[in-house]
Amino acid sequence: MRLIYxxxxxxxxxxxxxxxxxxxxxxxKIDKNYFLTNPFSREDLRGNVRNFFVYLENGQIFSLxxxxxxVEARVEAGQLWHKVTRIFPKTGLEMTVLNFVPxxxxxxxxxxVSVKNISDHPxxxxxTAAIPIFGRALANKHDHEHVTSLLQRIQQLPEGVLVxxxxxxxxxxHSINHSGYYVFGISDQGELPIGSFPTAEGFYGEGGHSxxxxxxxxxxxxxxxxxxxxxGKEAVGAxxxxxxxxxxxxxxxxxxxxxxxxxxxASESRGAPQKIFMRFNSPEKxxxxxxxxxxFWQKKSQAIEFKSADSDFNAWLRWVSIQPVLRRIxxxxxxxxxxxxxxxxxxxxxxxDLLSLILIEQGGVREDLIHHFAGVRIDGSNATIIGASxxxxxxxxxxxxxxxxxxxxxxxxxxxLYIDQTGDYDILLEENSYFRDWQLSRTFQKDLAWxxxxxxKLKTKKGKIYTGxxxxxxxxxxxxxxxxxxxxxxxxxxxxxWNDGLDMAFARGExxxxxxxxxxxxxxxADLLLELSRKxxxxxxxxxxxxxxxxxxxxxxxCRYQNVEEKKTLLFKKYFKAVQPEIxxxxxxxxxxxxxxxxxxxxxxxxxxxxxxxxxxxxxxxxTFHWFNGYYDNEGKRVEGRKDGRVWMTLMGQVFPIMxxxxxDEEIPEIIRSVSQFxxxxxxxxxxxNTDFGLDHYLSLGRAFGFAYGTKENGAFFSHMNVMYAYxxxxxxxxxxxxxxxxxxxxxxxxxQKSKIYPGVPEYFDSxxxxxxxxxxxxxxxxxxxxxxxxxxxxxxxxxxILSPKLxxxxxxxxxxxxxxxxFAGKRIALTYLNEKRLDYGEYQIKSLTMNDQSVDFQKVSLxxxxxxxxxxxxxxxxxxxxxxxx
Numbered sequence: 001m002r003l004i005y006x007x008x009x010x011x012x013x014x015x016x017x018x019x020x021x022x023x024x025x026x027x028x029k030i031d032k033n034y035f036l037t038n039p040f041s042r043e044d045l046r047g048n049v050r051n052f053f054v055y056l057e058n059g060q061i062f063s064l065x066x067x068x069x070x071v072e073a074r075v076e077a078g079q080l081w082h083k084v085t086r087i088f089p090k091t092g093l094e095m096t097v098l099n100f101v102p103x104x105x106x107x108x109x110x111x112x113v114s115v116k117n118i119s120d121h122p123x124x125x126x127x128t129a130a131i132p133i134f135g136r137a138l139a140n141k142h143d144h145e146h147v148t149s150l151l152q153r154i155q156q157l158p159e160g161v162l163v164x165x166x167x168x169x170x171x172x173x174h175s176i177n178h179s180g181y182y183v184f185g186i187s188d189q190g191e192l193p194i195g196s197f198p199t200a201e202g203f204y205g206e207g208g209h210s211x212x213x214x215x216x217x218x219x220x221x222x223x224x225x226x227x228x229x230x231x232g233k234e235a236v237g238a239x240x241x242x243x244x245x246x247x248x249x250x251x252x253x254x255x256x257x258x259x260x261x262x263x264x265x266a267s268e269s270r271g272a273p274q275k276i277f278m279r280f281n282s283p284e285k286x287x288x289x290x291x292x293x294x295x296f297w298q299k300k301s302q303a304i305e306f307k308s309a310d311s312d313f314n315a316w317l318r319w320v321s322i323q324p325v326l327r328r329i330x331x332x333x334x335x336x337x338x339x340x341x342x343x344x345x346x347x348x349x350x351x352x353d354l355l356s357l358i359l360i361e362q363g364g365v366r367e368d369l370i371h372h373f374a375g376v377r378i379d380g381s382n383a384t385i386i387g388a389s390x391x392x393x394x395x396x397x398x399x400x401x402x403x404x405x406x407x408x409x410x411x412x413x414x415x416x417l418y419i420d421q422t423g424d425y426d427i428l429l430e431e432n433s434y435f436r437d438w439q440l441s442r443t444f445q446k447d448l449a450w451x452x453x454x455x456x457k458l459k460t461k462k463g464k465i466y467t468g469x470x471x472x473x474x475x476x477x478x479x480x481x482x483x484x485x486x487x488x489x490x491x492x493x494x495x496x497x498w499n500d501g502l503d504m505a506f507a508r509g510e511x512x513x514x515x516x517x518x519x520x521x522x523x524x525x526a527d528l529l530l531e532l533s534r535k536x537x538x539x540x541x542x543x544x545x546x547x548x549x550x551x552x553x554x555x556x557x558x559c560r561y562q563n564v565e566e567k568k569t570l571l572f573k574k575y576f577k578a579v580q581p582e583i584x585x586x587x588x589x590x591x592x593x594x595x596x597x598x599x600x601x602x603x604x605x606x607x608x609x610x611x612x613x614x615x616x617x618x619x620x621x622x623x624t625f626h627w628f629n630g631y632y633d634n635e636g637k638r639v640e641g642r643k644d645g646r647v648w649m650t651l652m653g654q655v656f657p658i659m660x661x662x663x664x665d666e667e668i669p670e671i672i673r674s675v676s677q678f679x680x681x682x683x684x685x686x687x688x689x690n691t692d693f694g695l696d697h698y699l700s701l702g703r704a705f706g707f708a709y710g711t712k713e714n715g716a717f718f719s720h721m722n723v724m725y726a727y728x729x730x731x732x733x734x735x736x737x738x739x740x741x742x743x744x745x746x747x748x749x750x751x752x753q754k755s756k757i758y759p760g761v762p763e764y765f766d767s768x769x770x771x772x773x774x775x776x777x778x779x780x781x782x783x784x785x786x787x788x789x790x791x792x793x794x795x796x797x798x799x800x801x802i803l804s805p806k807l808x809x810x811x812x813x814x815x816x817x818x819x820x821x822x823x824f825a826g827k828r829i830a831l832t833y834l835n836e837k838r839l840d841y842g843e844y845q846i847k848s849l850t851m852n853d854q855s856v857d858f859q860k861v862s863l864x865x866x867x868x869x870x871x872x873x874x875x876x877x878x879x880x881x882x883x884x885x886x887x
Contacts (some may be wrong), residue, residue: 001021001022001596001756002023002025002045002046003021003042003043003045003046003336003756004021004022004024004756004757004758005019005020005021005025005026005045005335005336005758005774006019006020006021006026006077006080006082006758007019007080007326007330007335007775008020008080008081008082008099008100008101008109009101009326009329009330010101010102010103010105010106010107010329011079011103011105011296011329012328012329013031013328013329013331014030014332015030015101015105015107015329015398016028016029016030016101016106016107016108016109016259016260017029017031017101017329017330017334018101018109018337018792019040019334019335020050020082020099020100021045022073022075022084023045023048023065023067024048024049024050024051024065024084024097024099025040025044025045025046025047025048025049025050025065025081026040026045026049026336027039027040027044027049027336028049028109028258028259028260029138029260029334030107030262030822031137031259031334031343032137032138032139032333032342032343033137033168034137034260034262035134035135035136035137035138035141036131036133036134036135036181036258036259036260036432037049037131037132037133037134038132038134039134039138039141039341039359040336040570041336041337041338041341042336042731044336045070045336047210048065048066048210048211049131049132050097050099050111050130050131050489051063051064051065051129051131051210052064052095052097052113052127052128052129052130052254053127053128053129053130053213053216054093054095054115054121054125054127055125055126055127055128055216055217055219056091056124056125056126057124057125057374058097060091060265061216062088062091062093062095062209064084064086064095064097064113064629065211066086066088068176070088070089070090071086071087071088071545072087072089072858073085073086073087074087077758078294078297079294079297079298079300079301079318079319080100080101080293080297080322081099081100081290081293081294082096082099082100083096083098083099084096084097084099088120089564091119091123092117092118092119092120092121092123093115093116093118093123093125093522094112094114094115094116094118095113095114095116096114096116097111097112097113097114098111098112099111100288100289100290100293101293102280102289102292102293103292103293103296103366104279104289104292105298106259106276106279106280107259107261107262108257108258108259108260108262108276108280109258109259110255110256110257110280110286110289111255111256111257112253112254112255112256112286113127113129113254113256114251114253115127115244115246115251115252115253115254115257116246116249116251117246117247117248117249117250117251118248118249118328118549120248121248121249122245122246122248123245123246123745124243124244124245124246125243125244126240126241126243126244127217127240127241127244127252127254127438128197128215128216128238128239128240128241129183129185129214129237129238129239129241129256130197130203130210130213130236130237130238130239130695131183131223131236131237131238131256131258132200132210132235132236132237132351132514133161133163133181133182133183133235133236133237134181135152135163135165135181135235136148136151136165137168137169138341138342140169140615144169145747147169148165148169149232149233150232151165151166151167151177151232152165152231152232152233152234152235153165153166153230153231154198154199154230154231154233154235155198155230156195156196156198156224156225156230156272157184157457157660158192158193159182159184159185159186159193159239159273159274159277160182160183160184160185160193160196160237160239161182161183161184161196161198161235161236161237161238161239162180162181162182162273163180163181163182163235163298164177164179164180164181165177167760178262178263179260179261179262180260180261180263180272181235181260181261182237182258182259182260182261182273183237183256183257183258184239184240184256184258184273184274184277184281185239185241185254185255185256185257186254186255186277186280186281186282187241187242187252187253187255187703188252188253188254189252190281190282191241191242193222193239193241194222194240194241194242195221195222195223195224195239195240196222196237196238196240196368197215197220197222197236197238197240198225198230198232198233198235198236198237198238199212199225199229199230199233199234199235199236200233200235200236201233201234202214202215202225202229202236203236203238205218205672207827210749211239215238215240221240222240229550230649230671237631239256241254242596244760253283255280255281255282255283255286255774257276257277257280257281258877259273259276261273261276262730263365276318277414289422296885297322300321300322300325300360301318301319301321301322302821303321303359303360303823304317304321304359304360304784304788304820304821304822305318305820305821305822306787306788306792306819306820307813307817307819307820308807308811308812308813309810309811309812309813309814309818310811312750313746315785316749316759316760317749317783317784319758319759319760320483320760320761320780320783320784321356321360321780321784323760323761323776323777323779323780323781324353324356324357324360324773324780324781324784324819325357325360326775326776327349327353327775327776327777327778327780328346328353328357328766330775330776331343331345331349331776332345332346332349332776333772333776334362335774335775336777337772337773337774337776338776339689340440344626345385345386346384346385346386346497346643347375347382347383347384347385347386347404347407347410347780348404348406348407348410349778350372350386350832351372351410351411351413351414351858352410352414352778352781353778353782354368354369354372354418354781354783355413355414355417355782355785356780356781356782356784356785357781358414358417359421359785359788359789360422360784360823361786361821363524365418366418366422366424366427369414369415369418369427369470369507370427370430370470371432372386372411373411373432373470373473374432374433374434374435374457375393375395375432375435375597376411376435376473376477376579377434377435377436377439377458378434378458378476378477378579378583379440379441379442379476379480379576379579380408380442380476380477380478380479380480380481380484381403381407381408381439381442381443381579382407382408382435382477382859383395383396383435383437383456384396384402384404389577393435393456395437395439401439401443401446402443402494402495403442403443403494403495404494404496404497404500404504405481405484405491405492405493405494405495405496405511405514405691406497406498406511406514406517407477408477408478408480408481409477409514409517409518409521411477412477412478412521412524412525413521415427415428415470415474416528417785417840419528419794419798420796420797420799421795421799421824421825422796422797422798422799422825423796423798423799423800423870424628424757424799425531425532425535425536426536427470427537428469428470428471428474428528428532428542429469429470429471430469431467431468431469431470431471432467432468432470432473433456433457433458433465433466433467434458434466434468434473434476435456435458436450436454436455436456436457436458436459437450437456438450440576440580440581441572441576441580442480442484443492443495444572445576447580447581449581450581455763458582458583458797459559459582459583460519460582460583460584460585461582461583461584461585462585464585466472466544466583468543468544468587469541469542469543471529471532471541472544472547473549474525475525475543475550475664476547478518478521478522478525478552478599479547479550479602480550480575480736481518481570482518482522482550482567482602483538483550483559483567483568483570483571483575484568484571485510485564485568486508486509486510486564486632487508487510487564487636487638488510488613488632489561489562489564489567489613489635490510490511490512490515490610490614490632491510491511491512491515491518491611492506492509492510492513493509493510493511493631493632494506494508494509495506497511497513497514497653498514498653498721499652499702499704499713500713501702501703501704501705501707501712501713501714501879502631502701502702502704502713503702503703504634504698504699504700504702504703505631505632505633505634505701505703506634507634507646507698507700508632508633508635508636508855509631509632509633509634510631510632511630511631512610512614512629512631512632512653513628513630513631513632513652513655513656513657514627514652514656515610516606516607516610516628516656516657516660516662517656517659517660518606518760518819519602519604519605519606519607519610519662520603520659520660520661520662521601521603521658521660522600522602522603522606522659523600523603523604523730525599525601526595526596526599526603529541529592529595529596529599529604529823530592530596531798532592533592533593535612535798538592539590539591539592539593540589540590540592540734541589541590541592541595542587542588542589542590543587543588543590544579544580544584544585544587544588545584545586545587545588546575546579546583546584547575547588547590548588549570549575549578550570550571550575551590551594552570552598553593553594553597553598553599553601554590554591554594554595556611561602561605561609571573582732606662607660607661607662610628610657610662611662614628614629615627615628615667616629616640616641617849618641618642618647618674619642620647620677623687625670625674625677625678626667626670626671626674626675627640627649627653627670627671627674627675628640628653628654628657628663628671629641629653629654630650630652630654631650631653632666632703633698633700633701634700635700637700639701640653643693643839644694646691646692646693646694646745647678647691648690648691648693649675649678649679649690649691650689650690651675651676651679651688651689651690651718651721651722651725652689652721654671654674654675654725655721655724655725655728656728657671658671658725658728658732659724659727659728659731659732661732663732665732665733668729668732668734669734672729672734672737675687678691679691681717684717684748684754684764684765684767684769685744685747685748686722686744686745686748686765686769687717687722687725687741687744688710688715688716688717688718689713689714689715689716689717689718689764690714690715692709692715693705693863701712710767711764711765711766711767711772712764714768715792716764716765716767716772717745717748717764717765717766717769718763718764719745719761719762719763719764719765719777719779719783720763720764720777720778720779720782722741722744722745722779723741723742723745723761723779723782723786724782725741726738726739726741726742726786727782727785727786727790729741729792730786730790730791732807735806735808735841735842736791736808737766738786738806739791739808739811740785742783742787742791745761745779745783746773748765748769749761749762749771749789750763751769754769754770755769755770755771756767756770756771757771757774758774759778759782760774760775760780761779761783762774762775762777762779763776763777763779765836783847788820788822790806791805791806791807791811792805792806792807792818792820792831792833793805793806793864793865794820794822794824794829794831796825797867799825799870800867800868800869800870801824801825801867801868801873802861802865802866802867803831803846803858803865803866803868803884804819804848804861804862804864804865804866805833805841805846805864805881805884805886806841806864807833807841808840808841809835809836809838809839809840809841812833812835816834816835816836816838817832817833817834817835818832818833818835819831819832819833824869825873825874826878827873827876827878827880828878828879828880829879829880829882830879830880830881830882831882831883831884832881832882832883832884833856833884833886834883834884834885834886835886835887836885836886836887837887839885839887841864842864844864844886845863845864845886845887846858846866846884846885846886847864847885847886847887848884848885849868849882849883849884849885850882850883851868851872851873851876851880851881851883852876852877852880852881852883853881853883854876856868856872856873857869857872858872866884
């Protein structure tokens with residue numbers, strides 16, 4: 001299994017980021033500018049990176065990456081350390097390697113190699129550690145790879161090999177380099193290497209390669225090289241330790257410290273690596289760093305702990321719970337599977353990751369939410385890439401002018417969760433700027449007069465930076481989209497929606513699926529506004545006066561929503577013209593009740609339109625199936641239904657009508673039946689993203705359909721959408737069906753013979769059941785959100801604590817308990833449900849409740865939901881033990 005990999009990293013996005021396989025492959029870097037080793041994608045994992053060779057006195061050679069039938073191998077992995085053991089029975093050696101990245105801020109990876117004599121006779125061997133040093137930027141792998149090697153300045157130091165390139169190579173403007181790349185080592189006896197082979201030529205030789213370097217296989221002795229043999233060469237951190245002699249049962253250990261130092265001056269770069277080496281250069285220091293690493297990640301994984309009848313499922317969820325943290329660190333890049341390898345995080349990724357971080361890492365979330373709204377444009381679109389600093393945004397990764405129609409949905413969803421968990425309505429009234437670049441009117445216009453010198457903040461006609469409330473930003477994203485419709489009066493698909501593969505229908509494509517989501521959000525914003533008014537005692541809010549154009553029901557010039565041209569005229573010729581390229585800066589007082597009425601009218605219209613126009617009936621044999629159409633393509637044709645003898649159906653088109661509240665309780669069973677008939681794979685028992693359209697390409701909809709069916713966005717078992725499907729079903733009370741969807745994901749993950757992944761949830765499974773794009777996926781955020789707020793029913797509402805369990809009777813353990821620990825409102829909560837009568841969901845309700853063994857009052861919201869007022873649980877100290885009796 002050479003392609004299975006594991007992440008290793010520090011505590012934040014500035015830390016070292018590694019991937020490692022059972023054969024010690026996988027690259028090591030900080031970001032796109034600093035790679036210690038060669039940049040790796042999936043297929044590169046078949047190559048070699050870390051290795052340790054043992055040359056025996058009889059000429060036999062063994063290494064940590066040997067792979068043959070005579071070698072016994074074992075892999076162990078924890079959060080976040082990785083251990084491989086290889087046993088060579090005929091030789092009588094056992095070699096073990098453990099790798100991790102410290103959590104104390106150093107940009108290094110630590111590696112301990114243990115060599116044990118398991119034979120009944122002494123063994124004499126020559127040890128050599130080897131890690132190739134790339135020592136430059138990602139771009140240099142394919143752009144001037146040899147030329148940039150000429151910049152390398154290699155030093156042979158007592159500790160090992162240090163590489164300091166003379167400059168950063170960039171044809172737009174070269175600059176002085178201040179970074180150093182190094183591989184250092186020491187034995188458990190405190191002995192430094194006896195020498196090194198610092199260049200590829202000197203280690204591999206003319207006839208060798210990474211698996212059989214001539215320096216090892218011919219047992220060359222290391223030498224100090226002259227300057228001309230070092231400068232401008234490809235580097236290798238190959239360290240030779242002294243010959244050793246092990247008696248039976250004896251162990252010798254070697255410690256490797258390798259990493260990247262980005263220092264402010266070259267002289268410091270040449271000194272700092274040795275200082276870092278001194279922090280980890282003994283067995284005791286290594287063990288201490290490992291203990292700190294384990295404690296840090298254990299705390300992260302225990303931020304939310306679930307306990308149900310299935311102990312394996314509980315343990316799996318601990319791995320899933322750290323995945324949102326990993327994506328905060330890695331972005332969508334820097335593991336062998338990646339959507340893009342240059343770093344950064346996309347707009348949608350940002351807000352969906354925050355869903356779980358609100359539940360897991362609550363510190364600083366408020367500030368992050370406010371900062372991120374600065375990426376919203378006044379035309380309702382947004383910058384798509386998040387920069388490294390708070391409030392820093394990039395219009396698009398590849399300088400392509402485009403917009404995604406679903407991007408406006410996620411900020412409100414995340415902010416609403418934050419408000420429910422905290423009761424912090426004040427955040428809606430905080431102000432921030434709007435993003436500004438040359439893109440106008442959702443890409444239909446360009447401001448050719450704009451330059452970076454103007455700045456990336458929207459200004460007023462008087463030249464001042466304009467700011468509006470967070471609420472105003474949310475309204476901009478939703479009101480614009482209500483009017484941004486195509487010929488079928490559905491919101492335009494633009495450059496794509498959540499399914500990035502639907503990227504070729506800009507002119508006439510429409511997304512019915514996400515229009516239902518917008519409709520649900522409009523109704524939810526209205527409810528939130530009423531609560532804001534009640535909480536804060538305010539009747540009016542200030543909005544840019546231009547927003548009154550979009551709030552058409554507040555004036556006598558109302559728009560006929562059935563008329564597509566009127567909606568487009570209002571948006572493009574009135575609103576966009578009024579706010580671009582600058583806004584007036586004048587604000588109007590808007591009555592909240594009138595605003596609520598306007599939003600509800602728009603949301604209800606969306607629901608009615610979709611129910612009326614997009615509910616399908618499809619005959620299959622002697623049965624009739626019903627579901628919602630999700631899309632129109634670039635020819636203006638409906639995507640879903642029966643075409644040329646095939647059923648065309650998407651899961652997206654069903655998830656969001658259910659989640660938003662658009663689908664009725666009578667329609668949902670019909671949708672479930674259709675999904676099970678057409679999208680559930682009978683062999684793997686998972687749910688596909690879409691049926692097989694039977695096309696080699698679908699140029700009037702998107703690139704997805706050029707992919708092989710069952711991969712990526714074309715019919716894969718896409719974990720993200722499956723989890724959202726489960727969430728929607730739970731939310732609407734279809735609990736058994738929701739659990740079956742979650743269990744299908746879990747079963748596919750745990751079928752490791754097919755999935756070939758370590759614990760966790762991947763972005764998708766292909767048609768063979770292989771997990772792809774592991775770790776860095778929004779699926780993890782939604783899965784934890786679903787498990788906590790829906791399955792266990794522990795969530796906030798206006799800052800109050802809601803308990804609404806949706807556990808099936810088989811989820812309670814032998815003691816008839818189900819429990820969860822998490823943080824809520826600044827307290828650590830340990831919640832236990834006790835189901836003494838073995839009742840199923842729908843049969844039980846919460847009858848009594850205690851906190852820290854004291855009975856507390858609670859409000860019965862519905863048969864299966866109770867509310868504990870904020871002022872009640874705030875009286876109890878943390879940790880808070882909550883016990884709920886079900887019968």
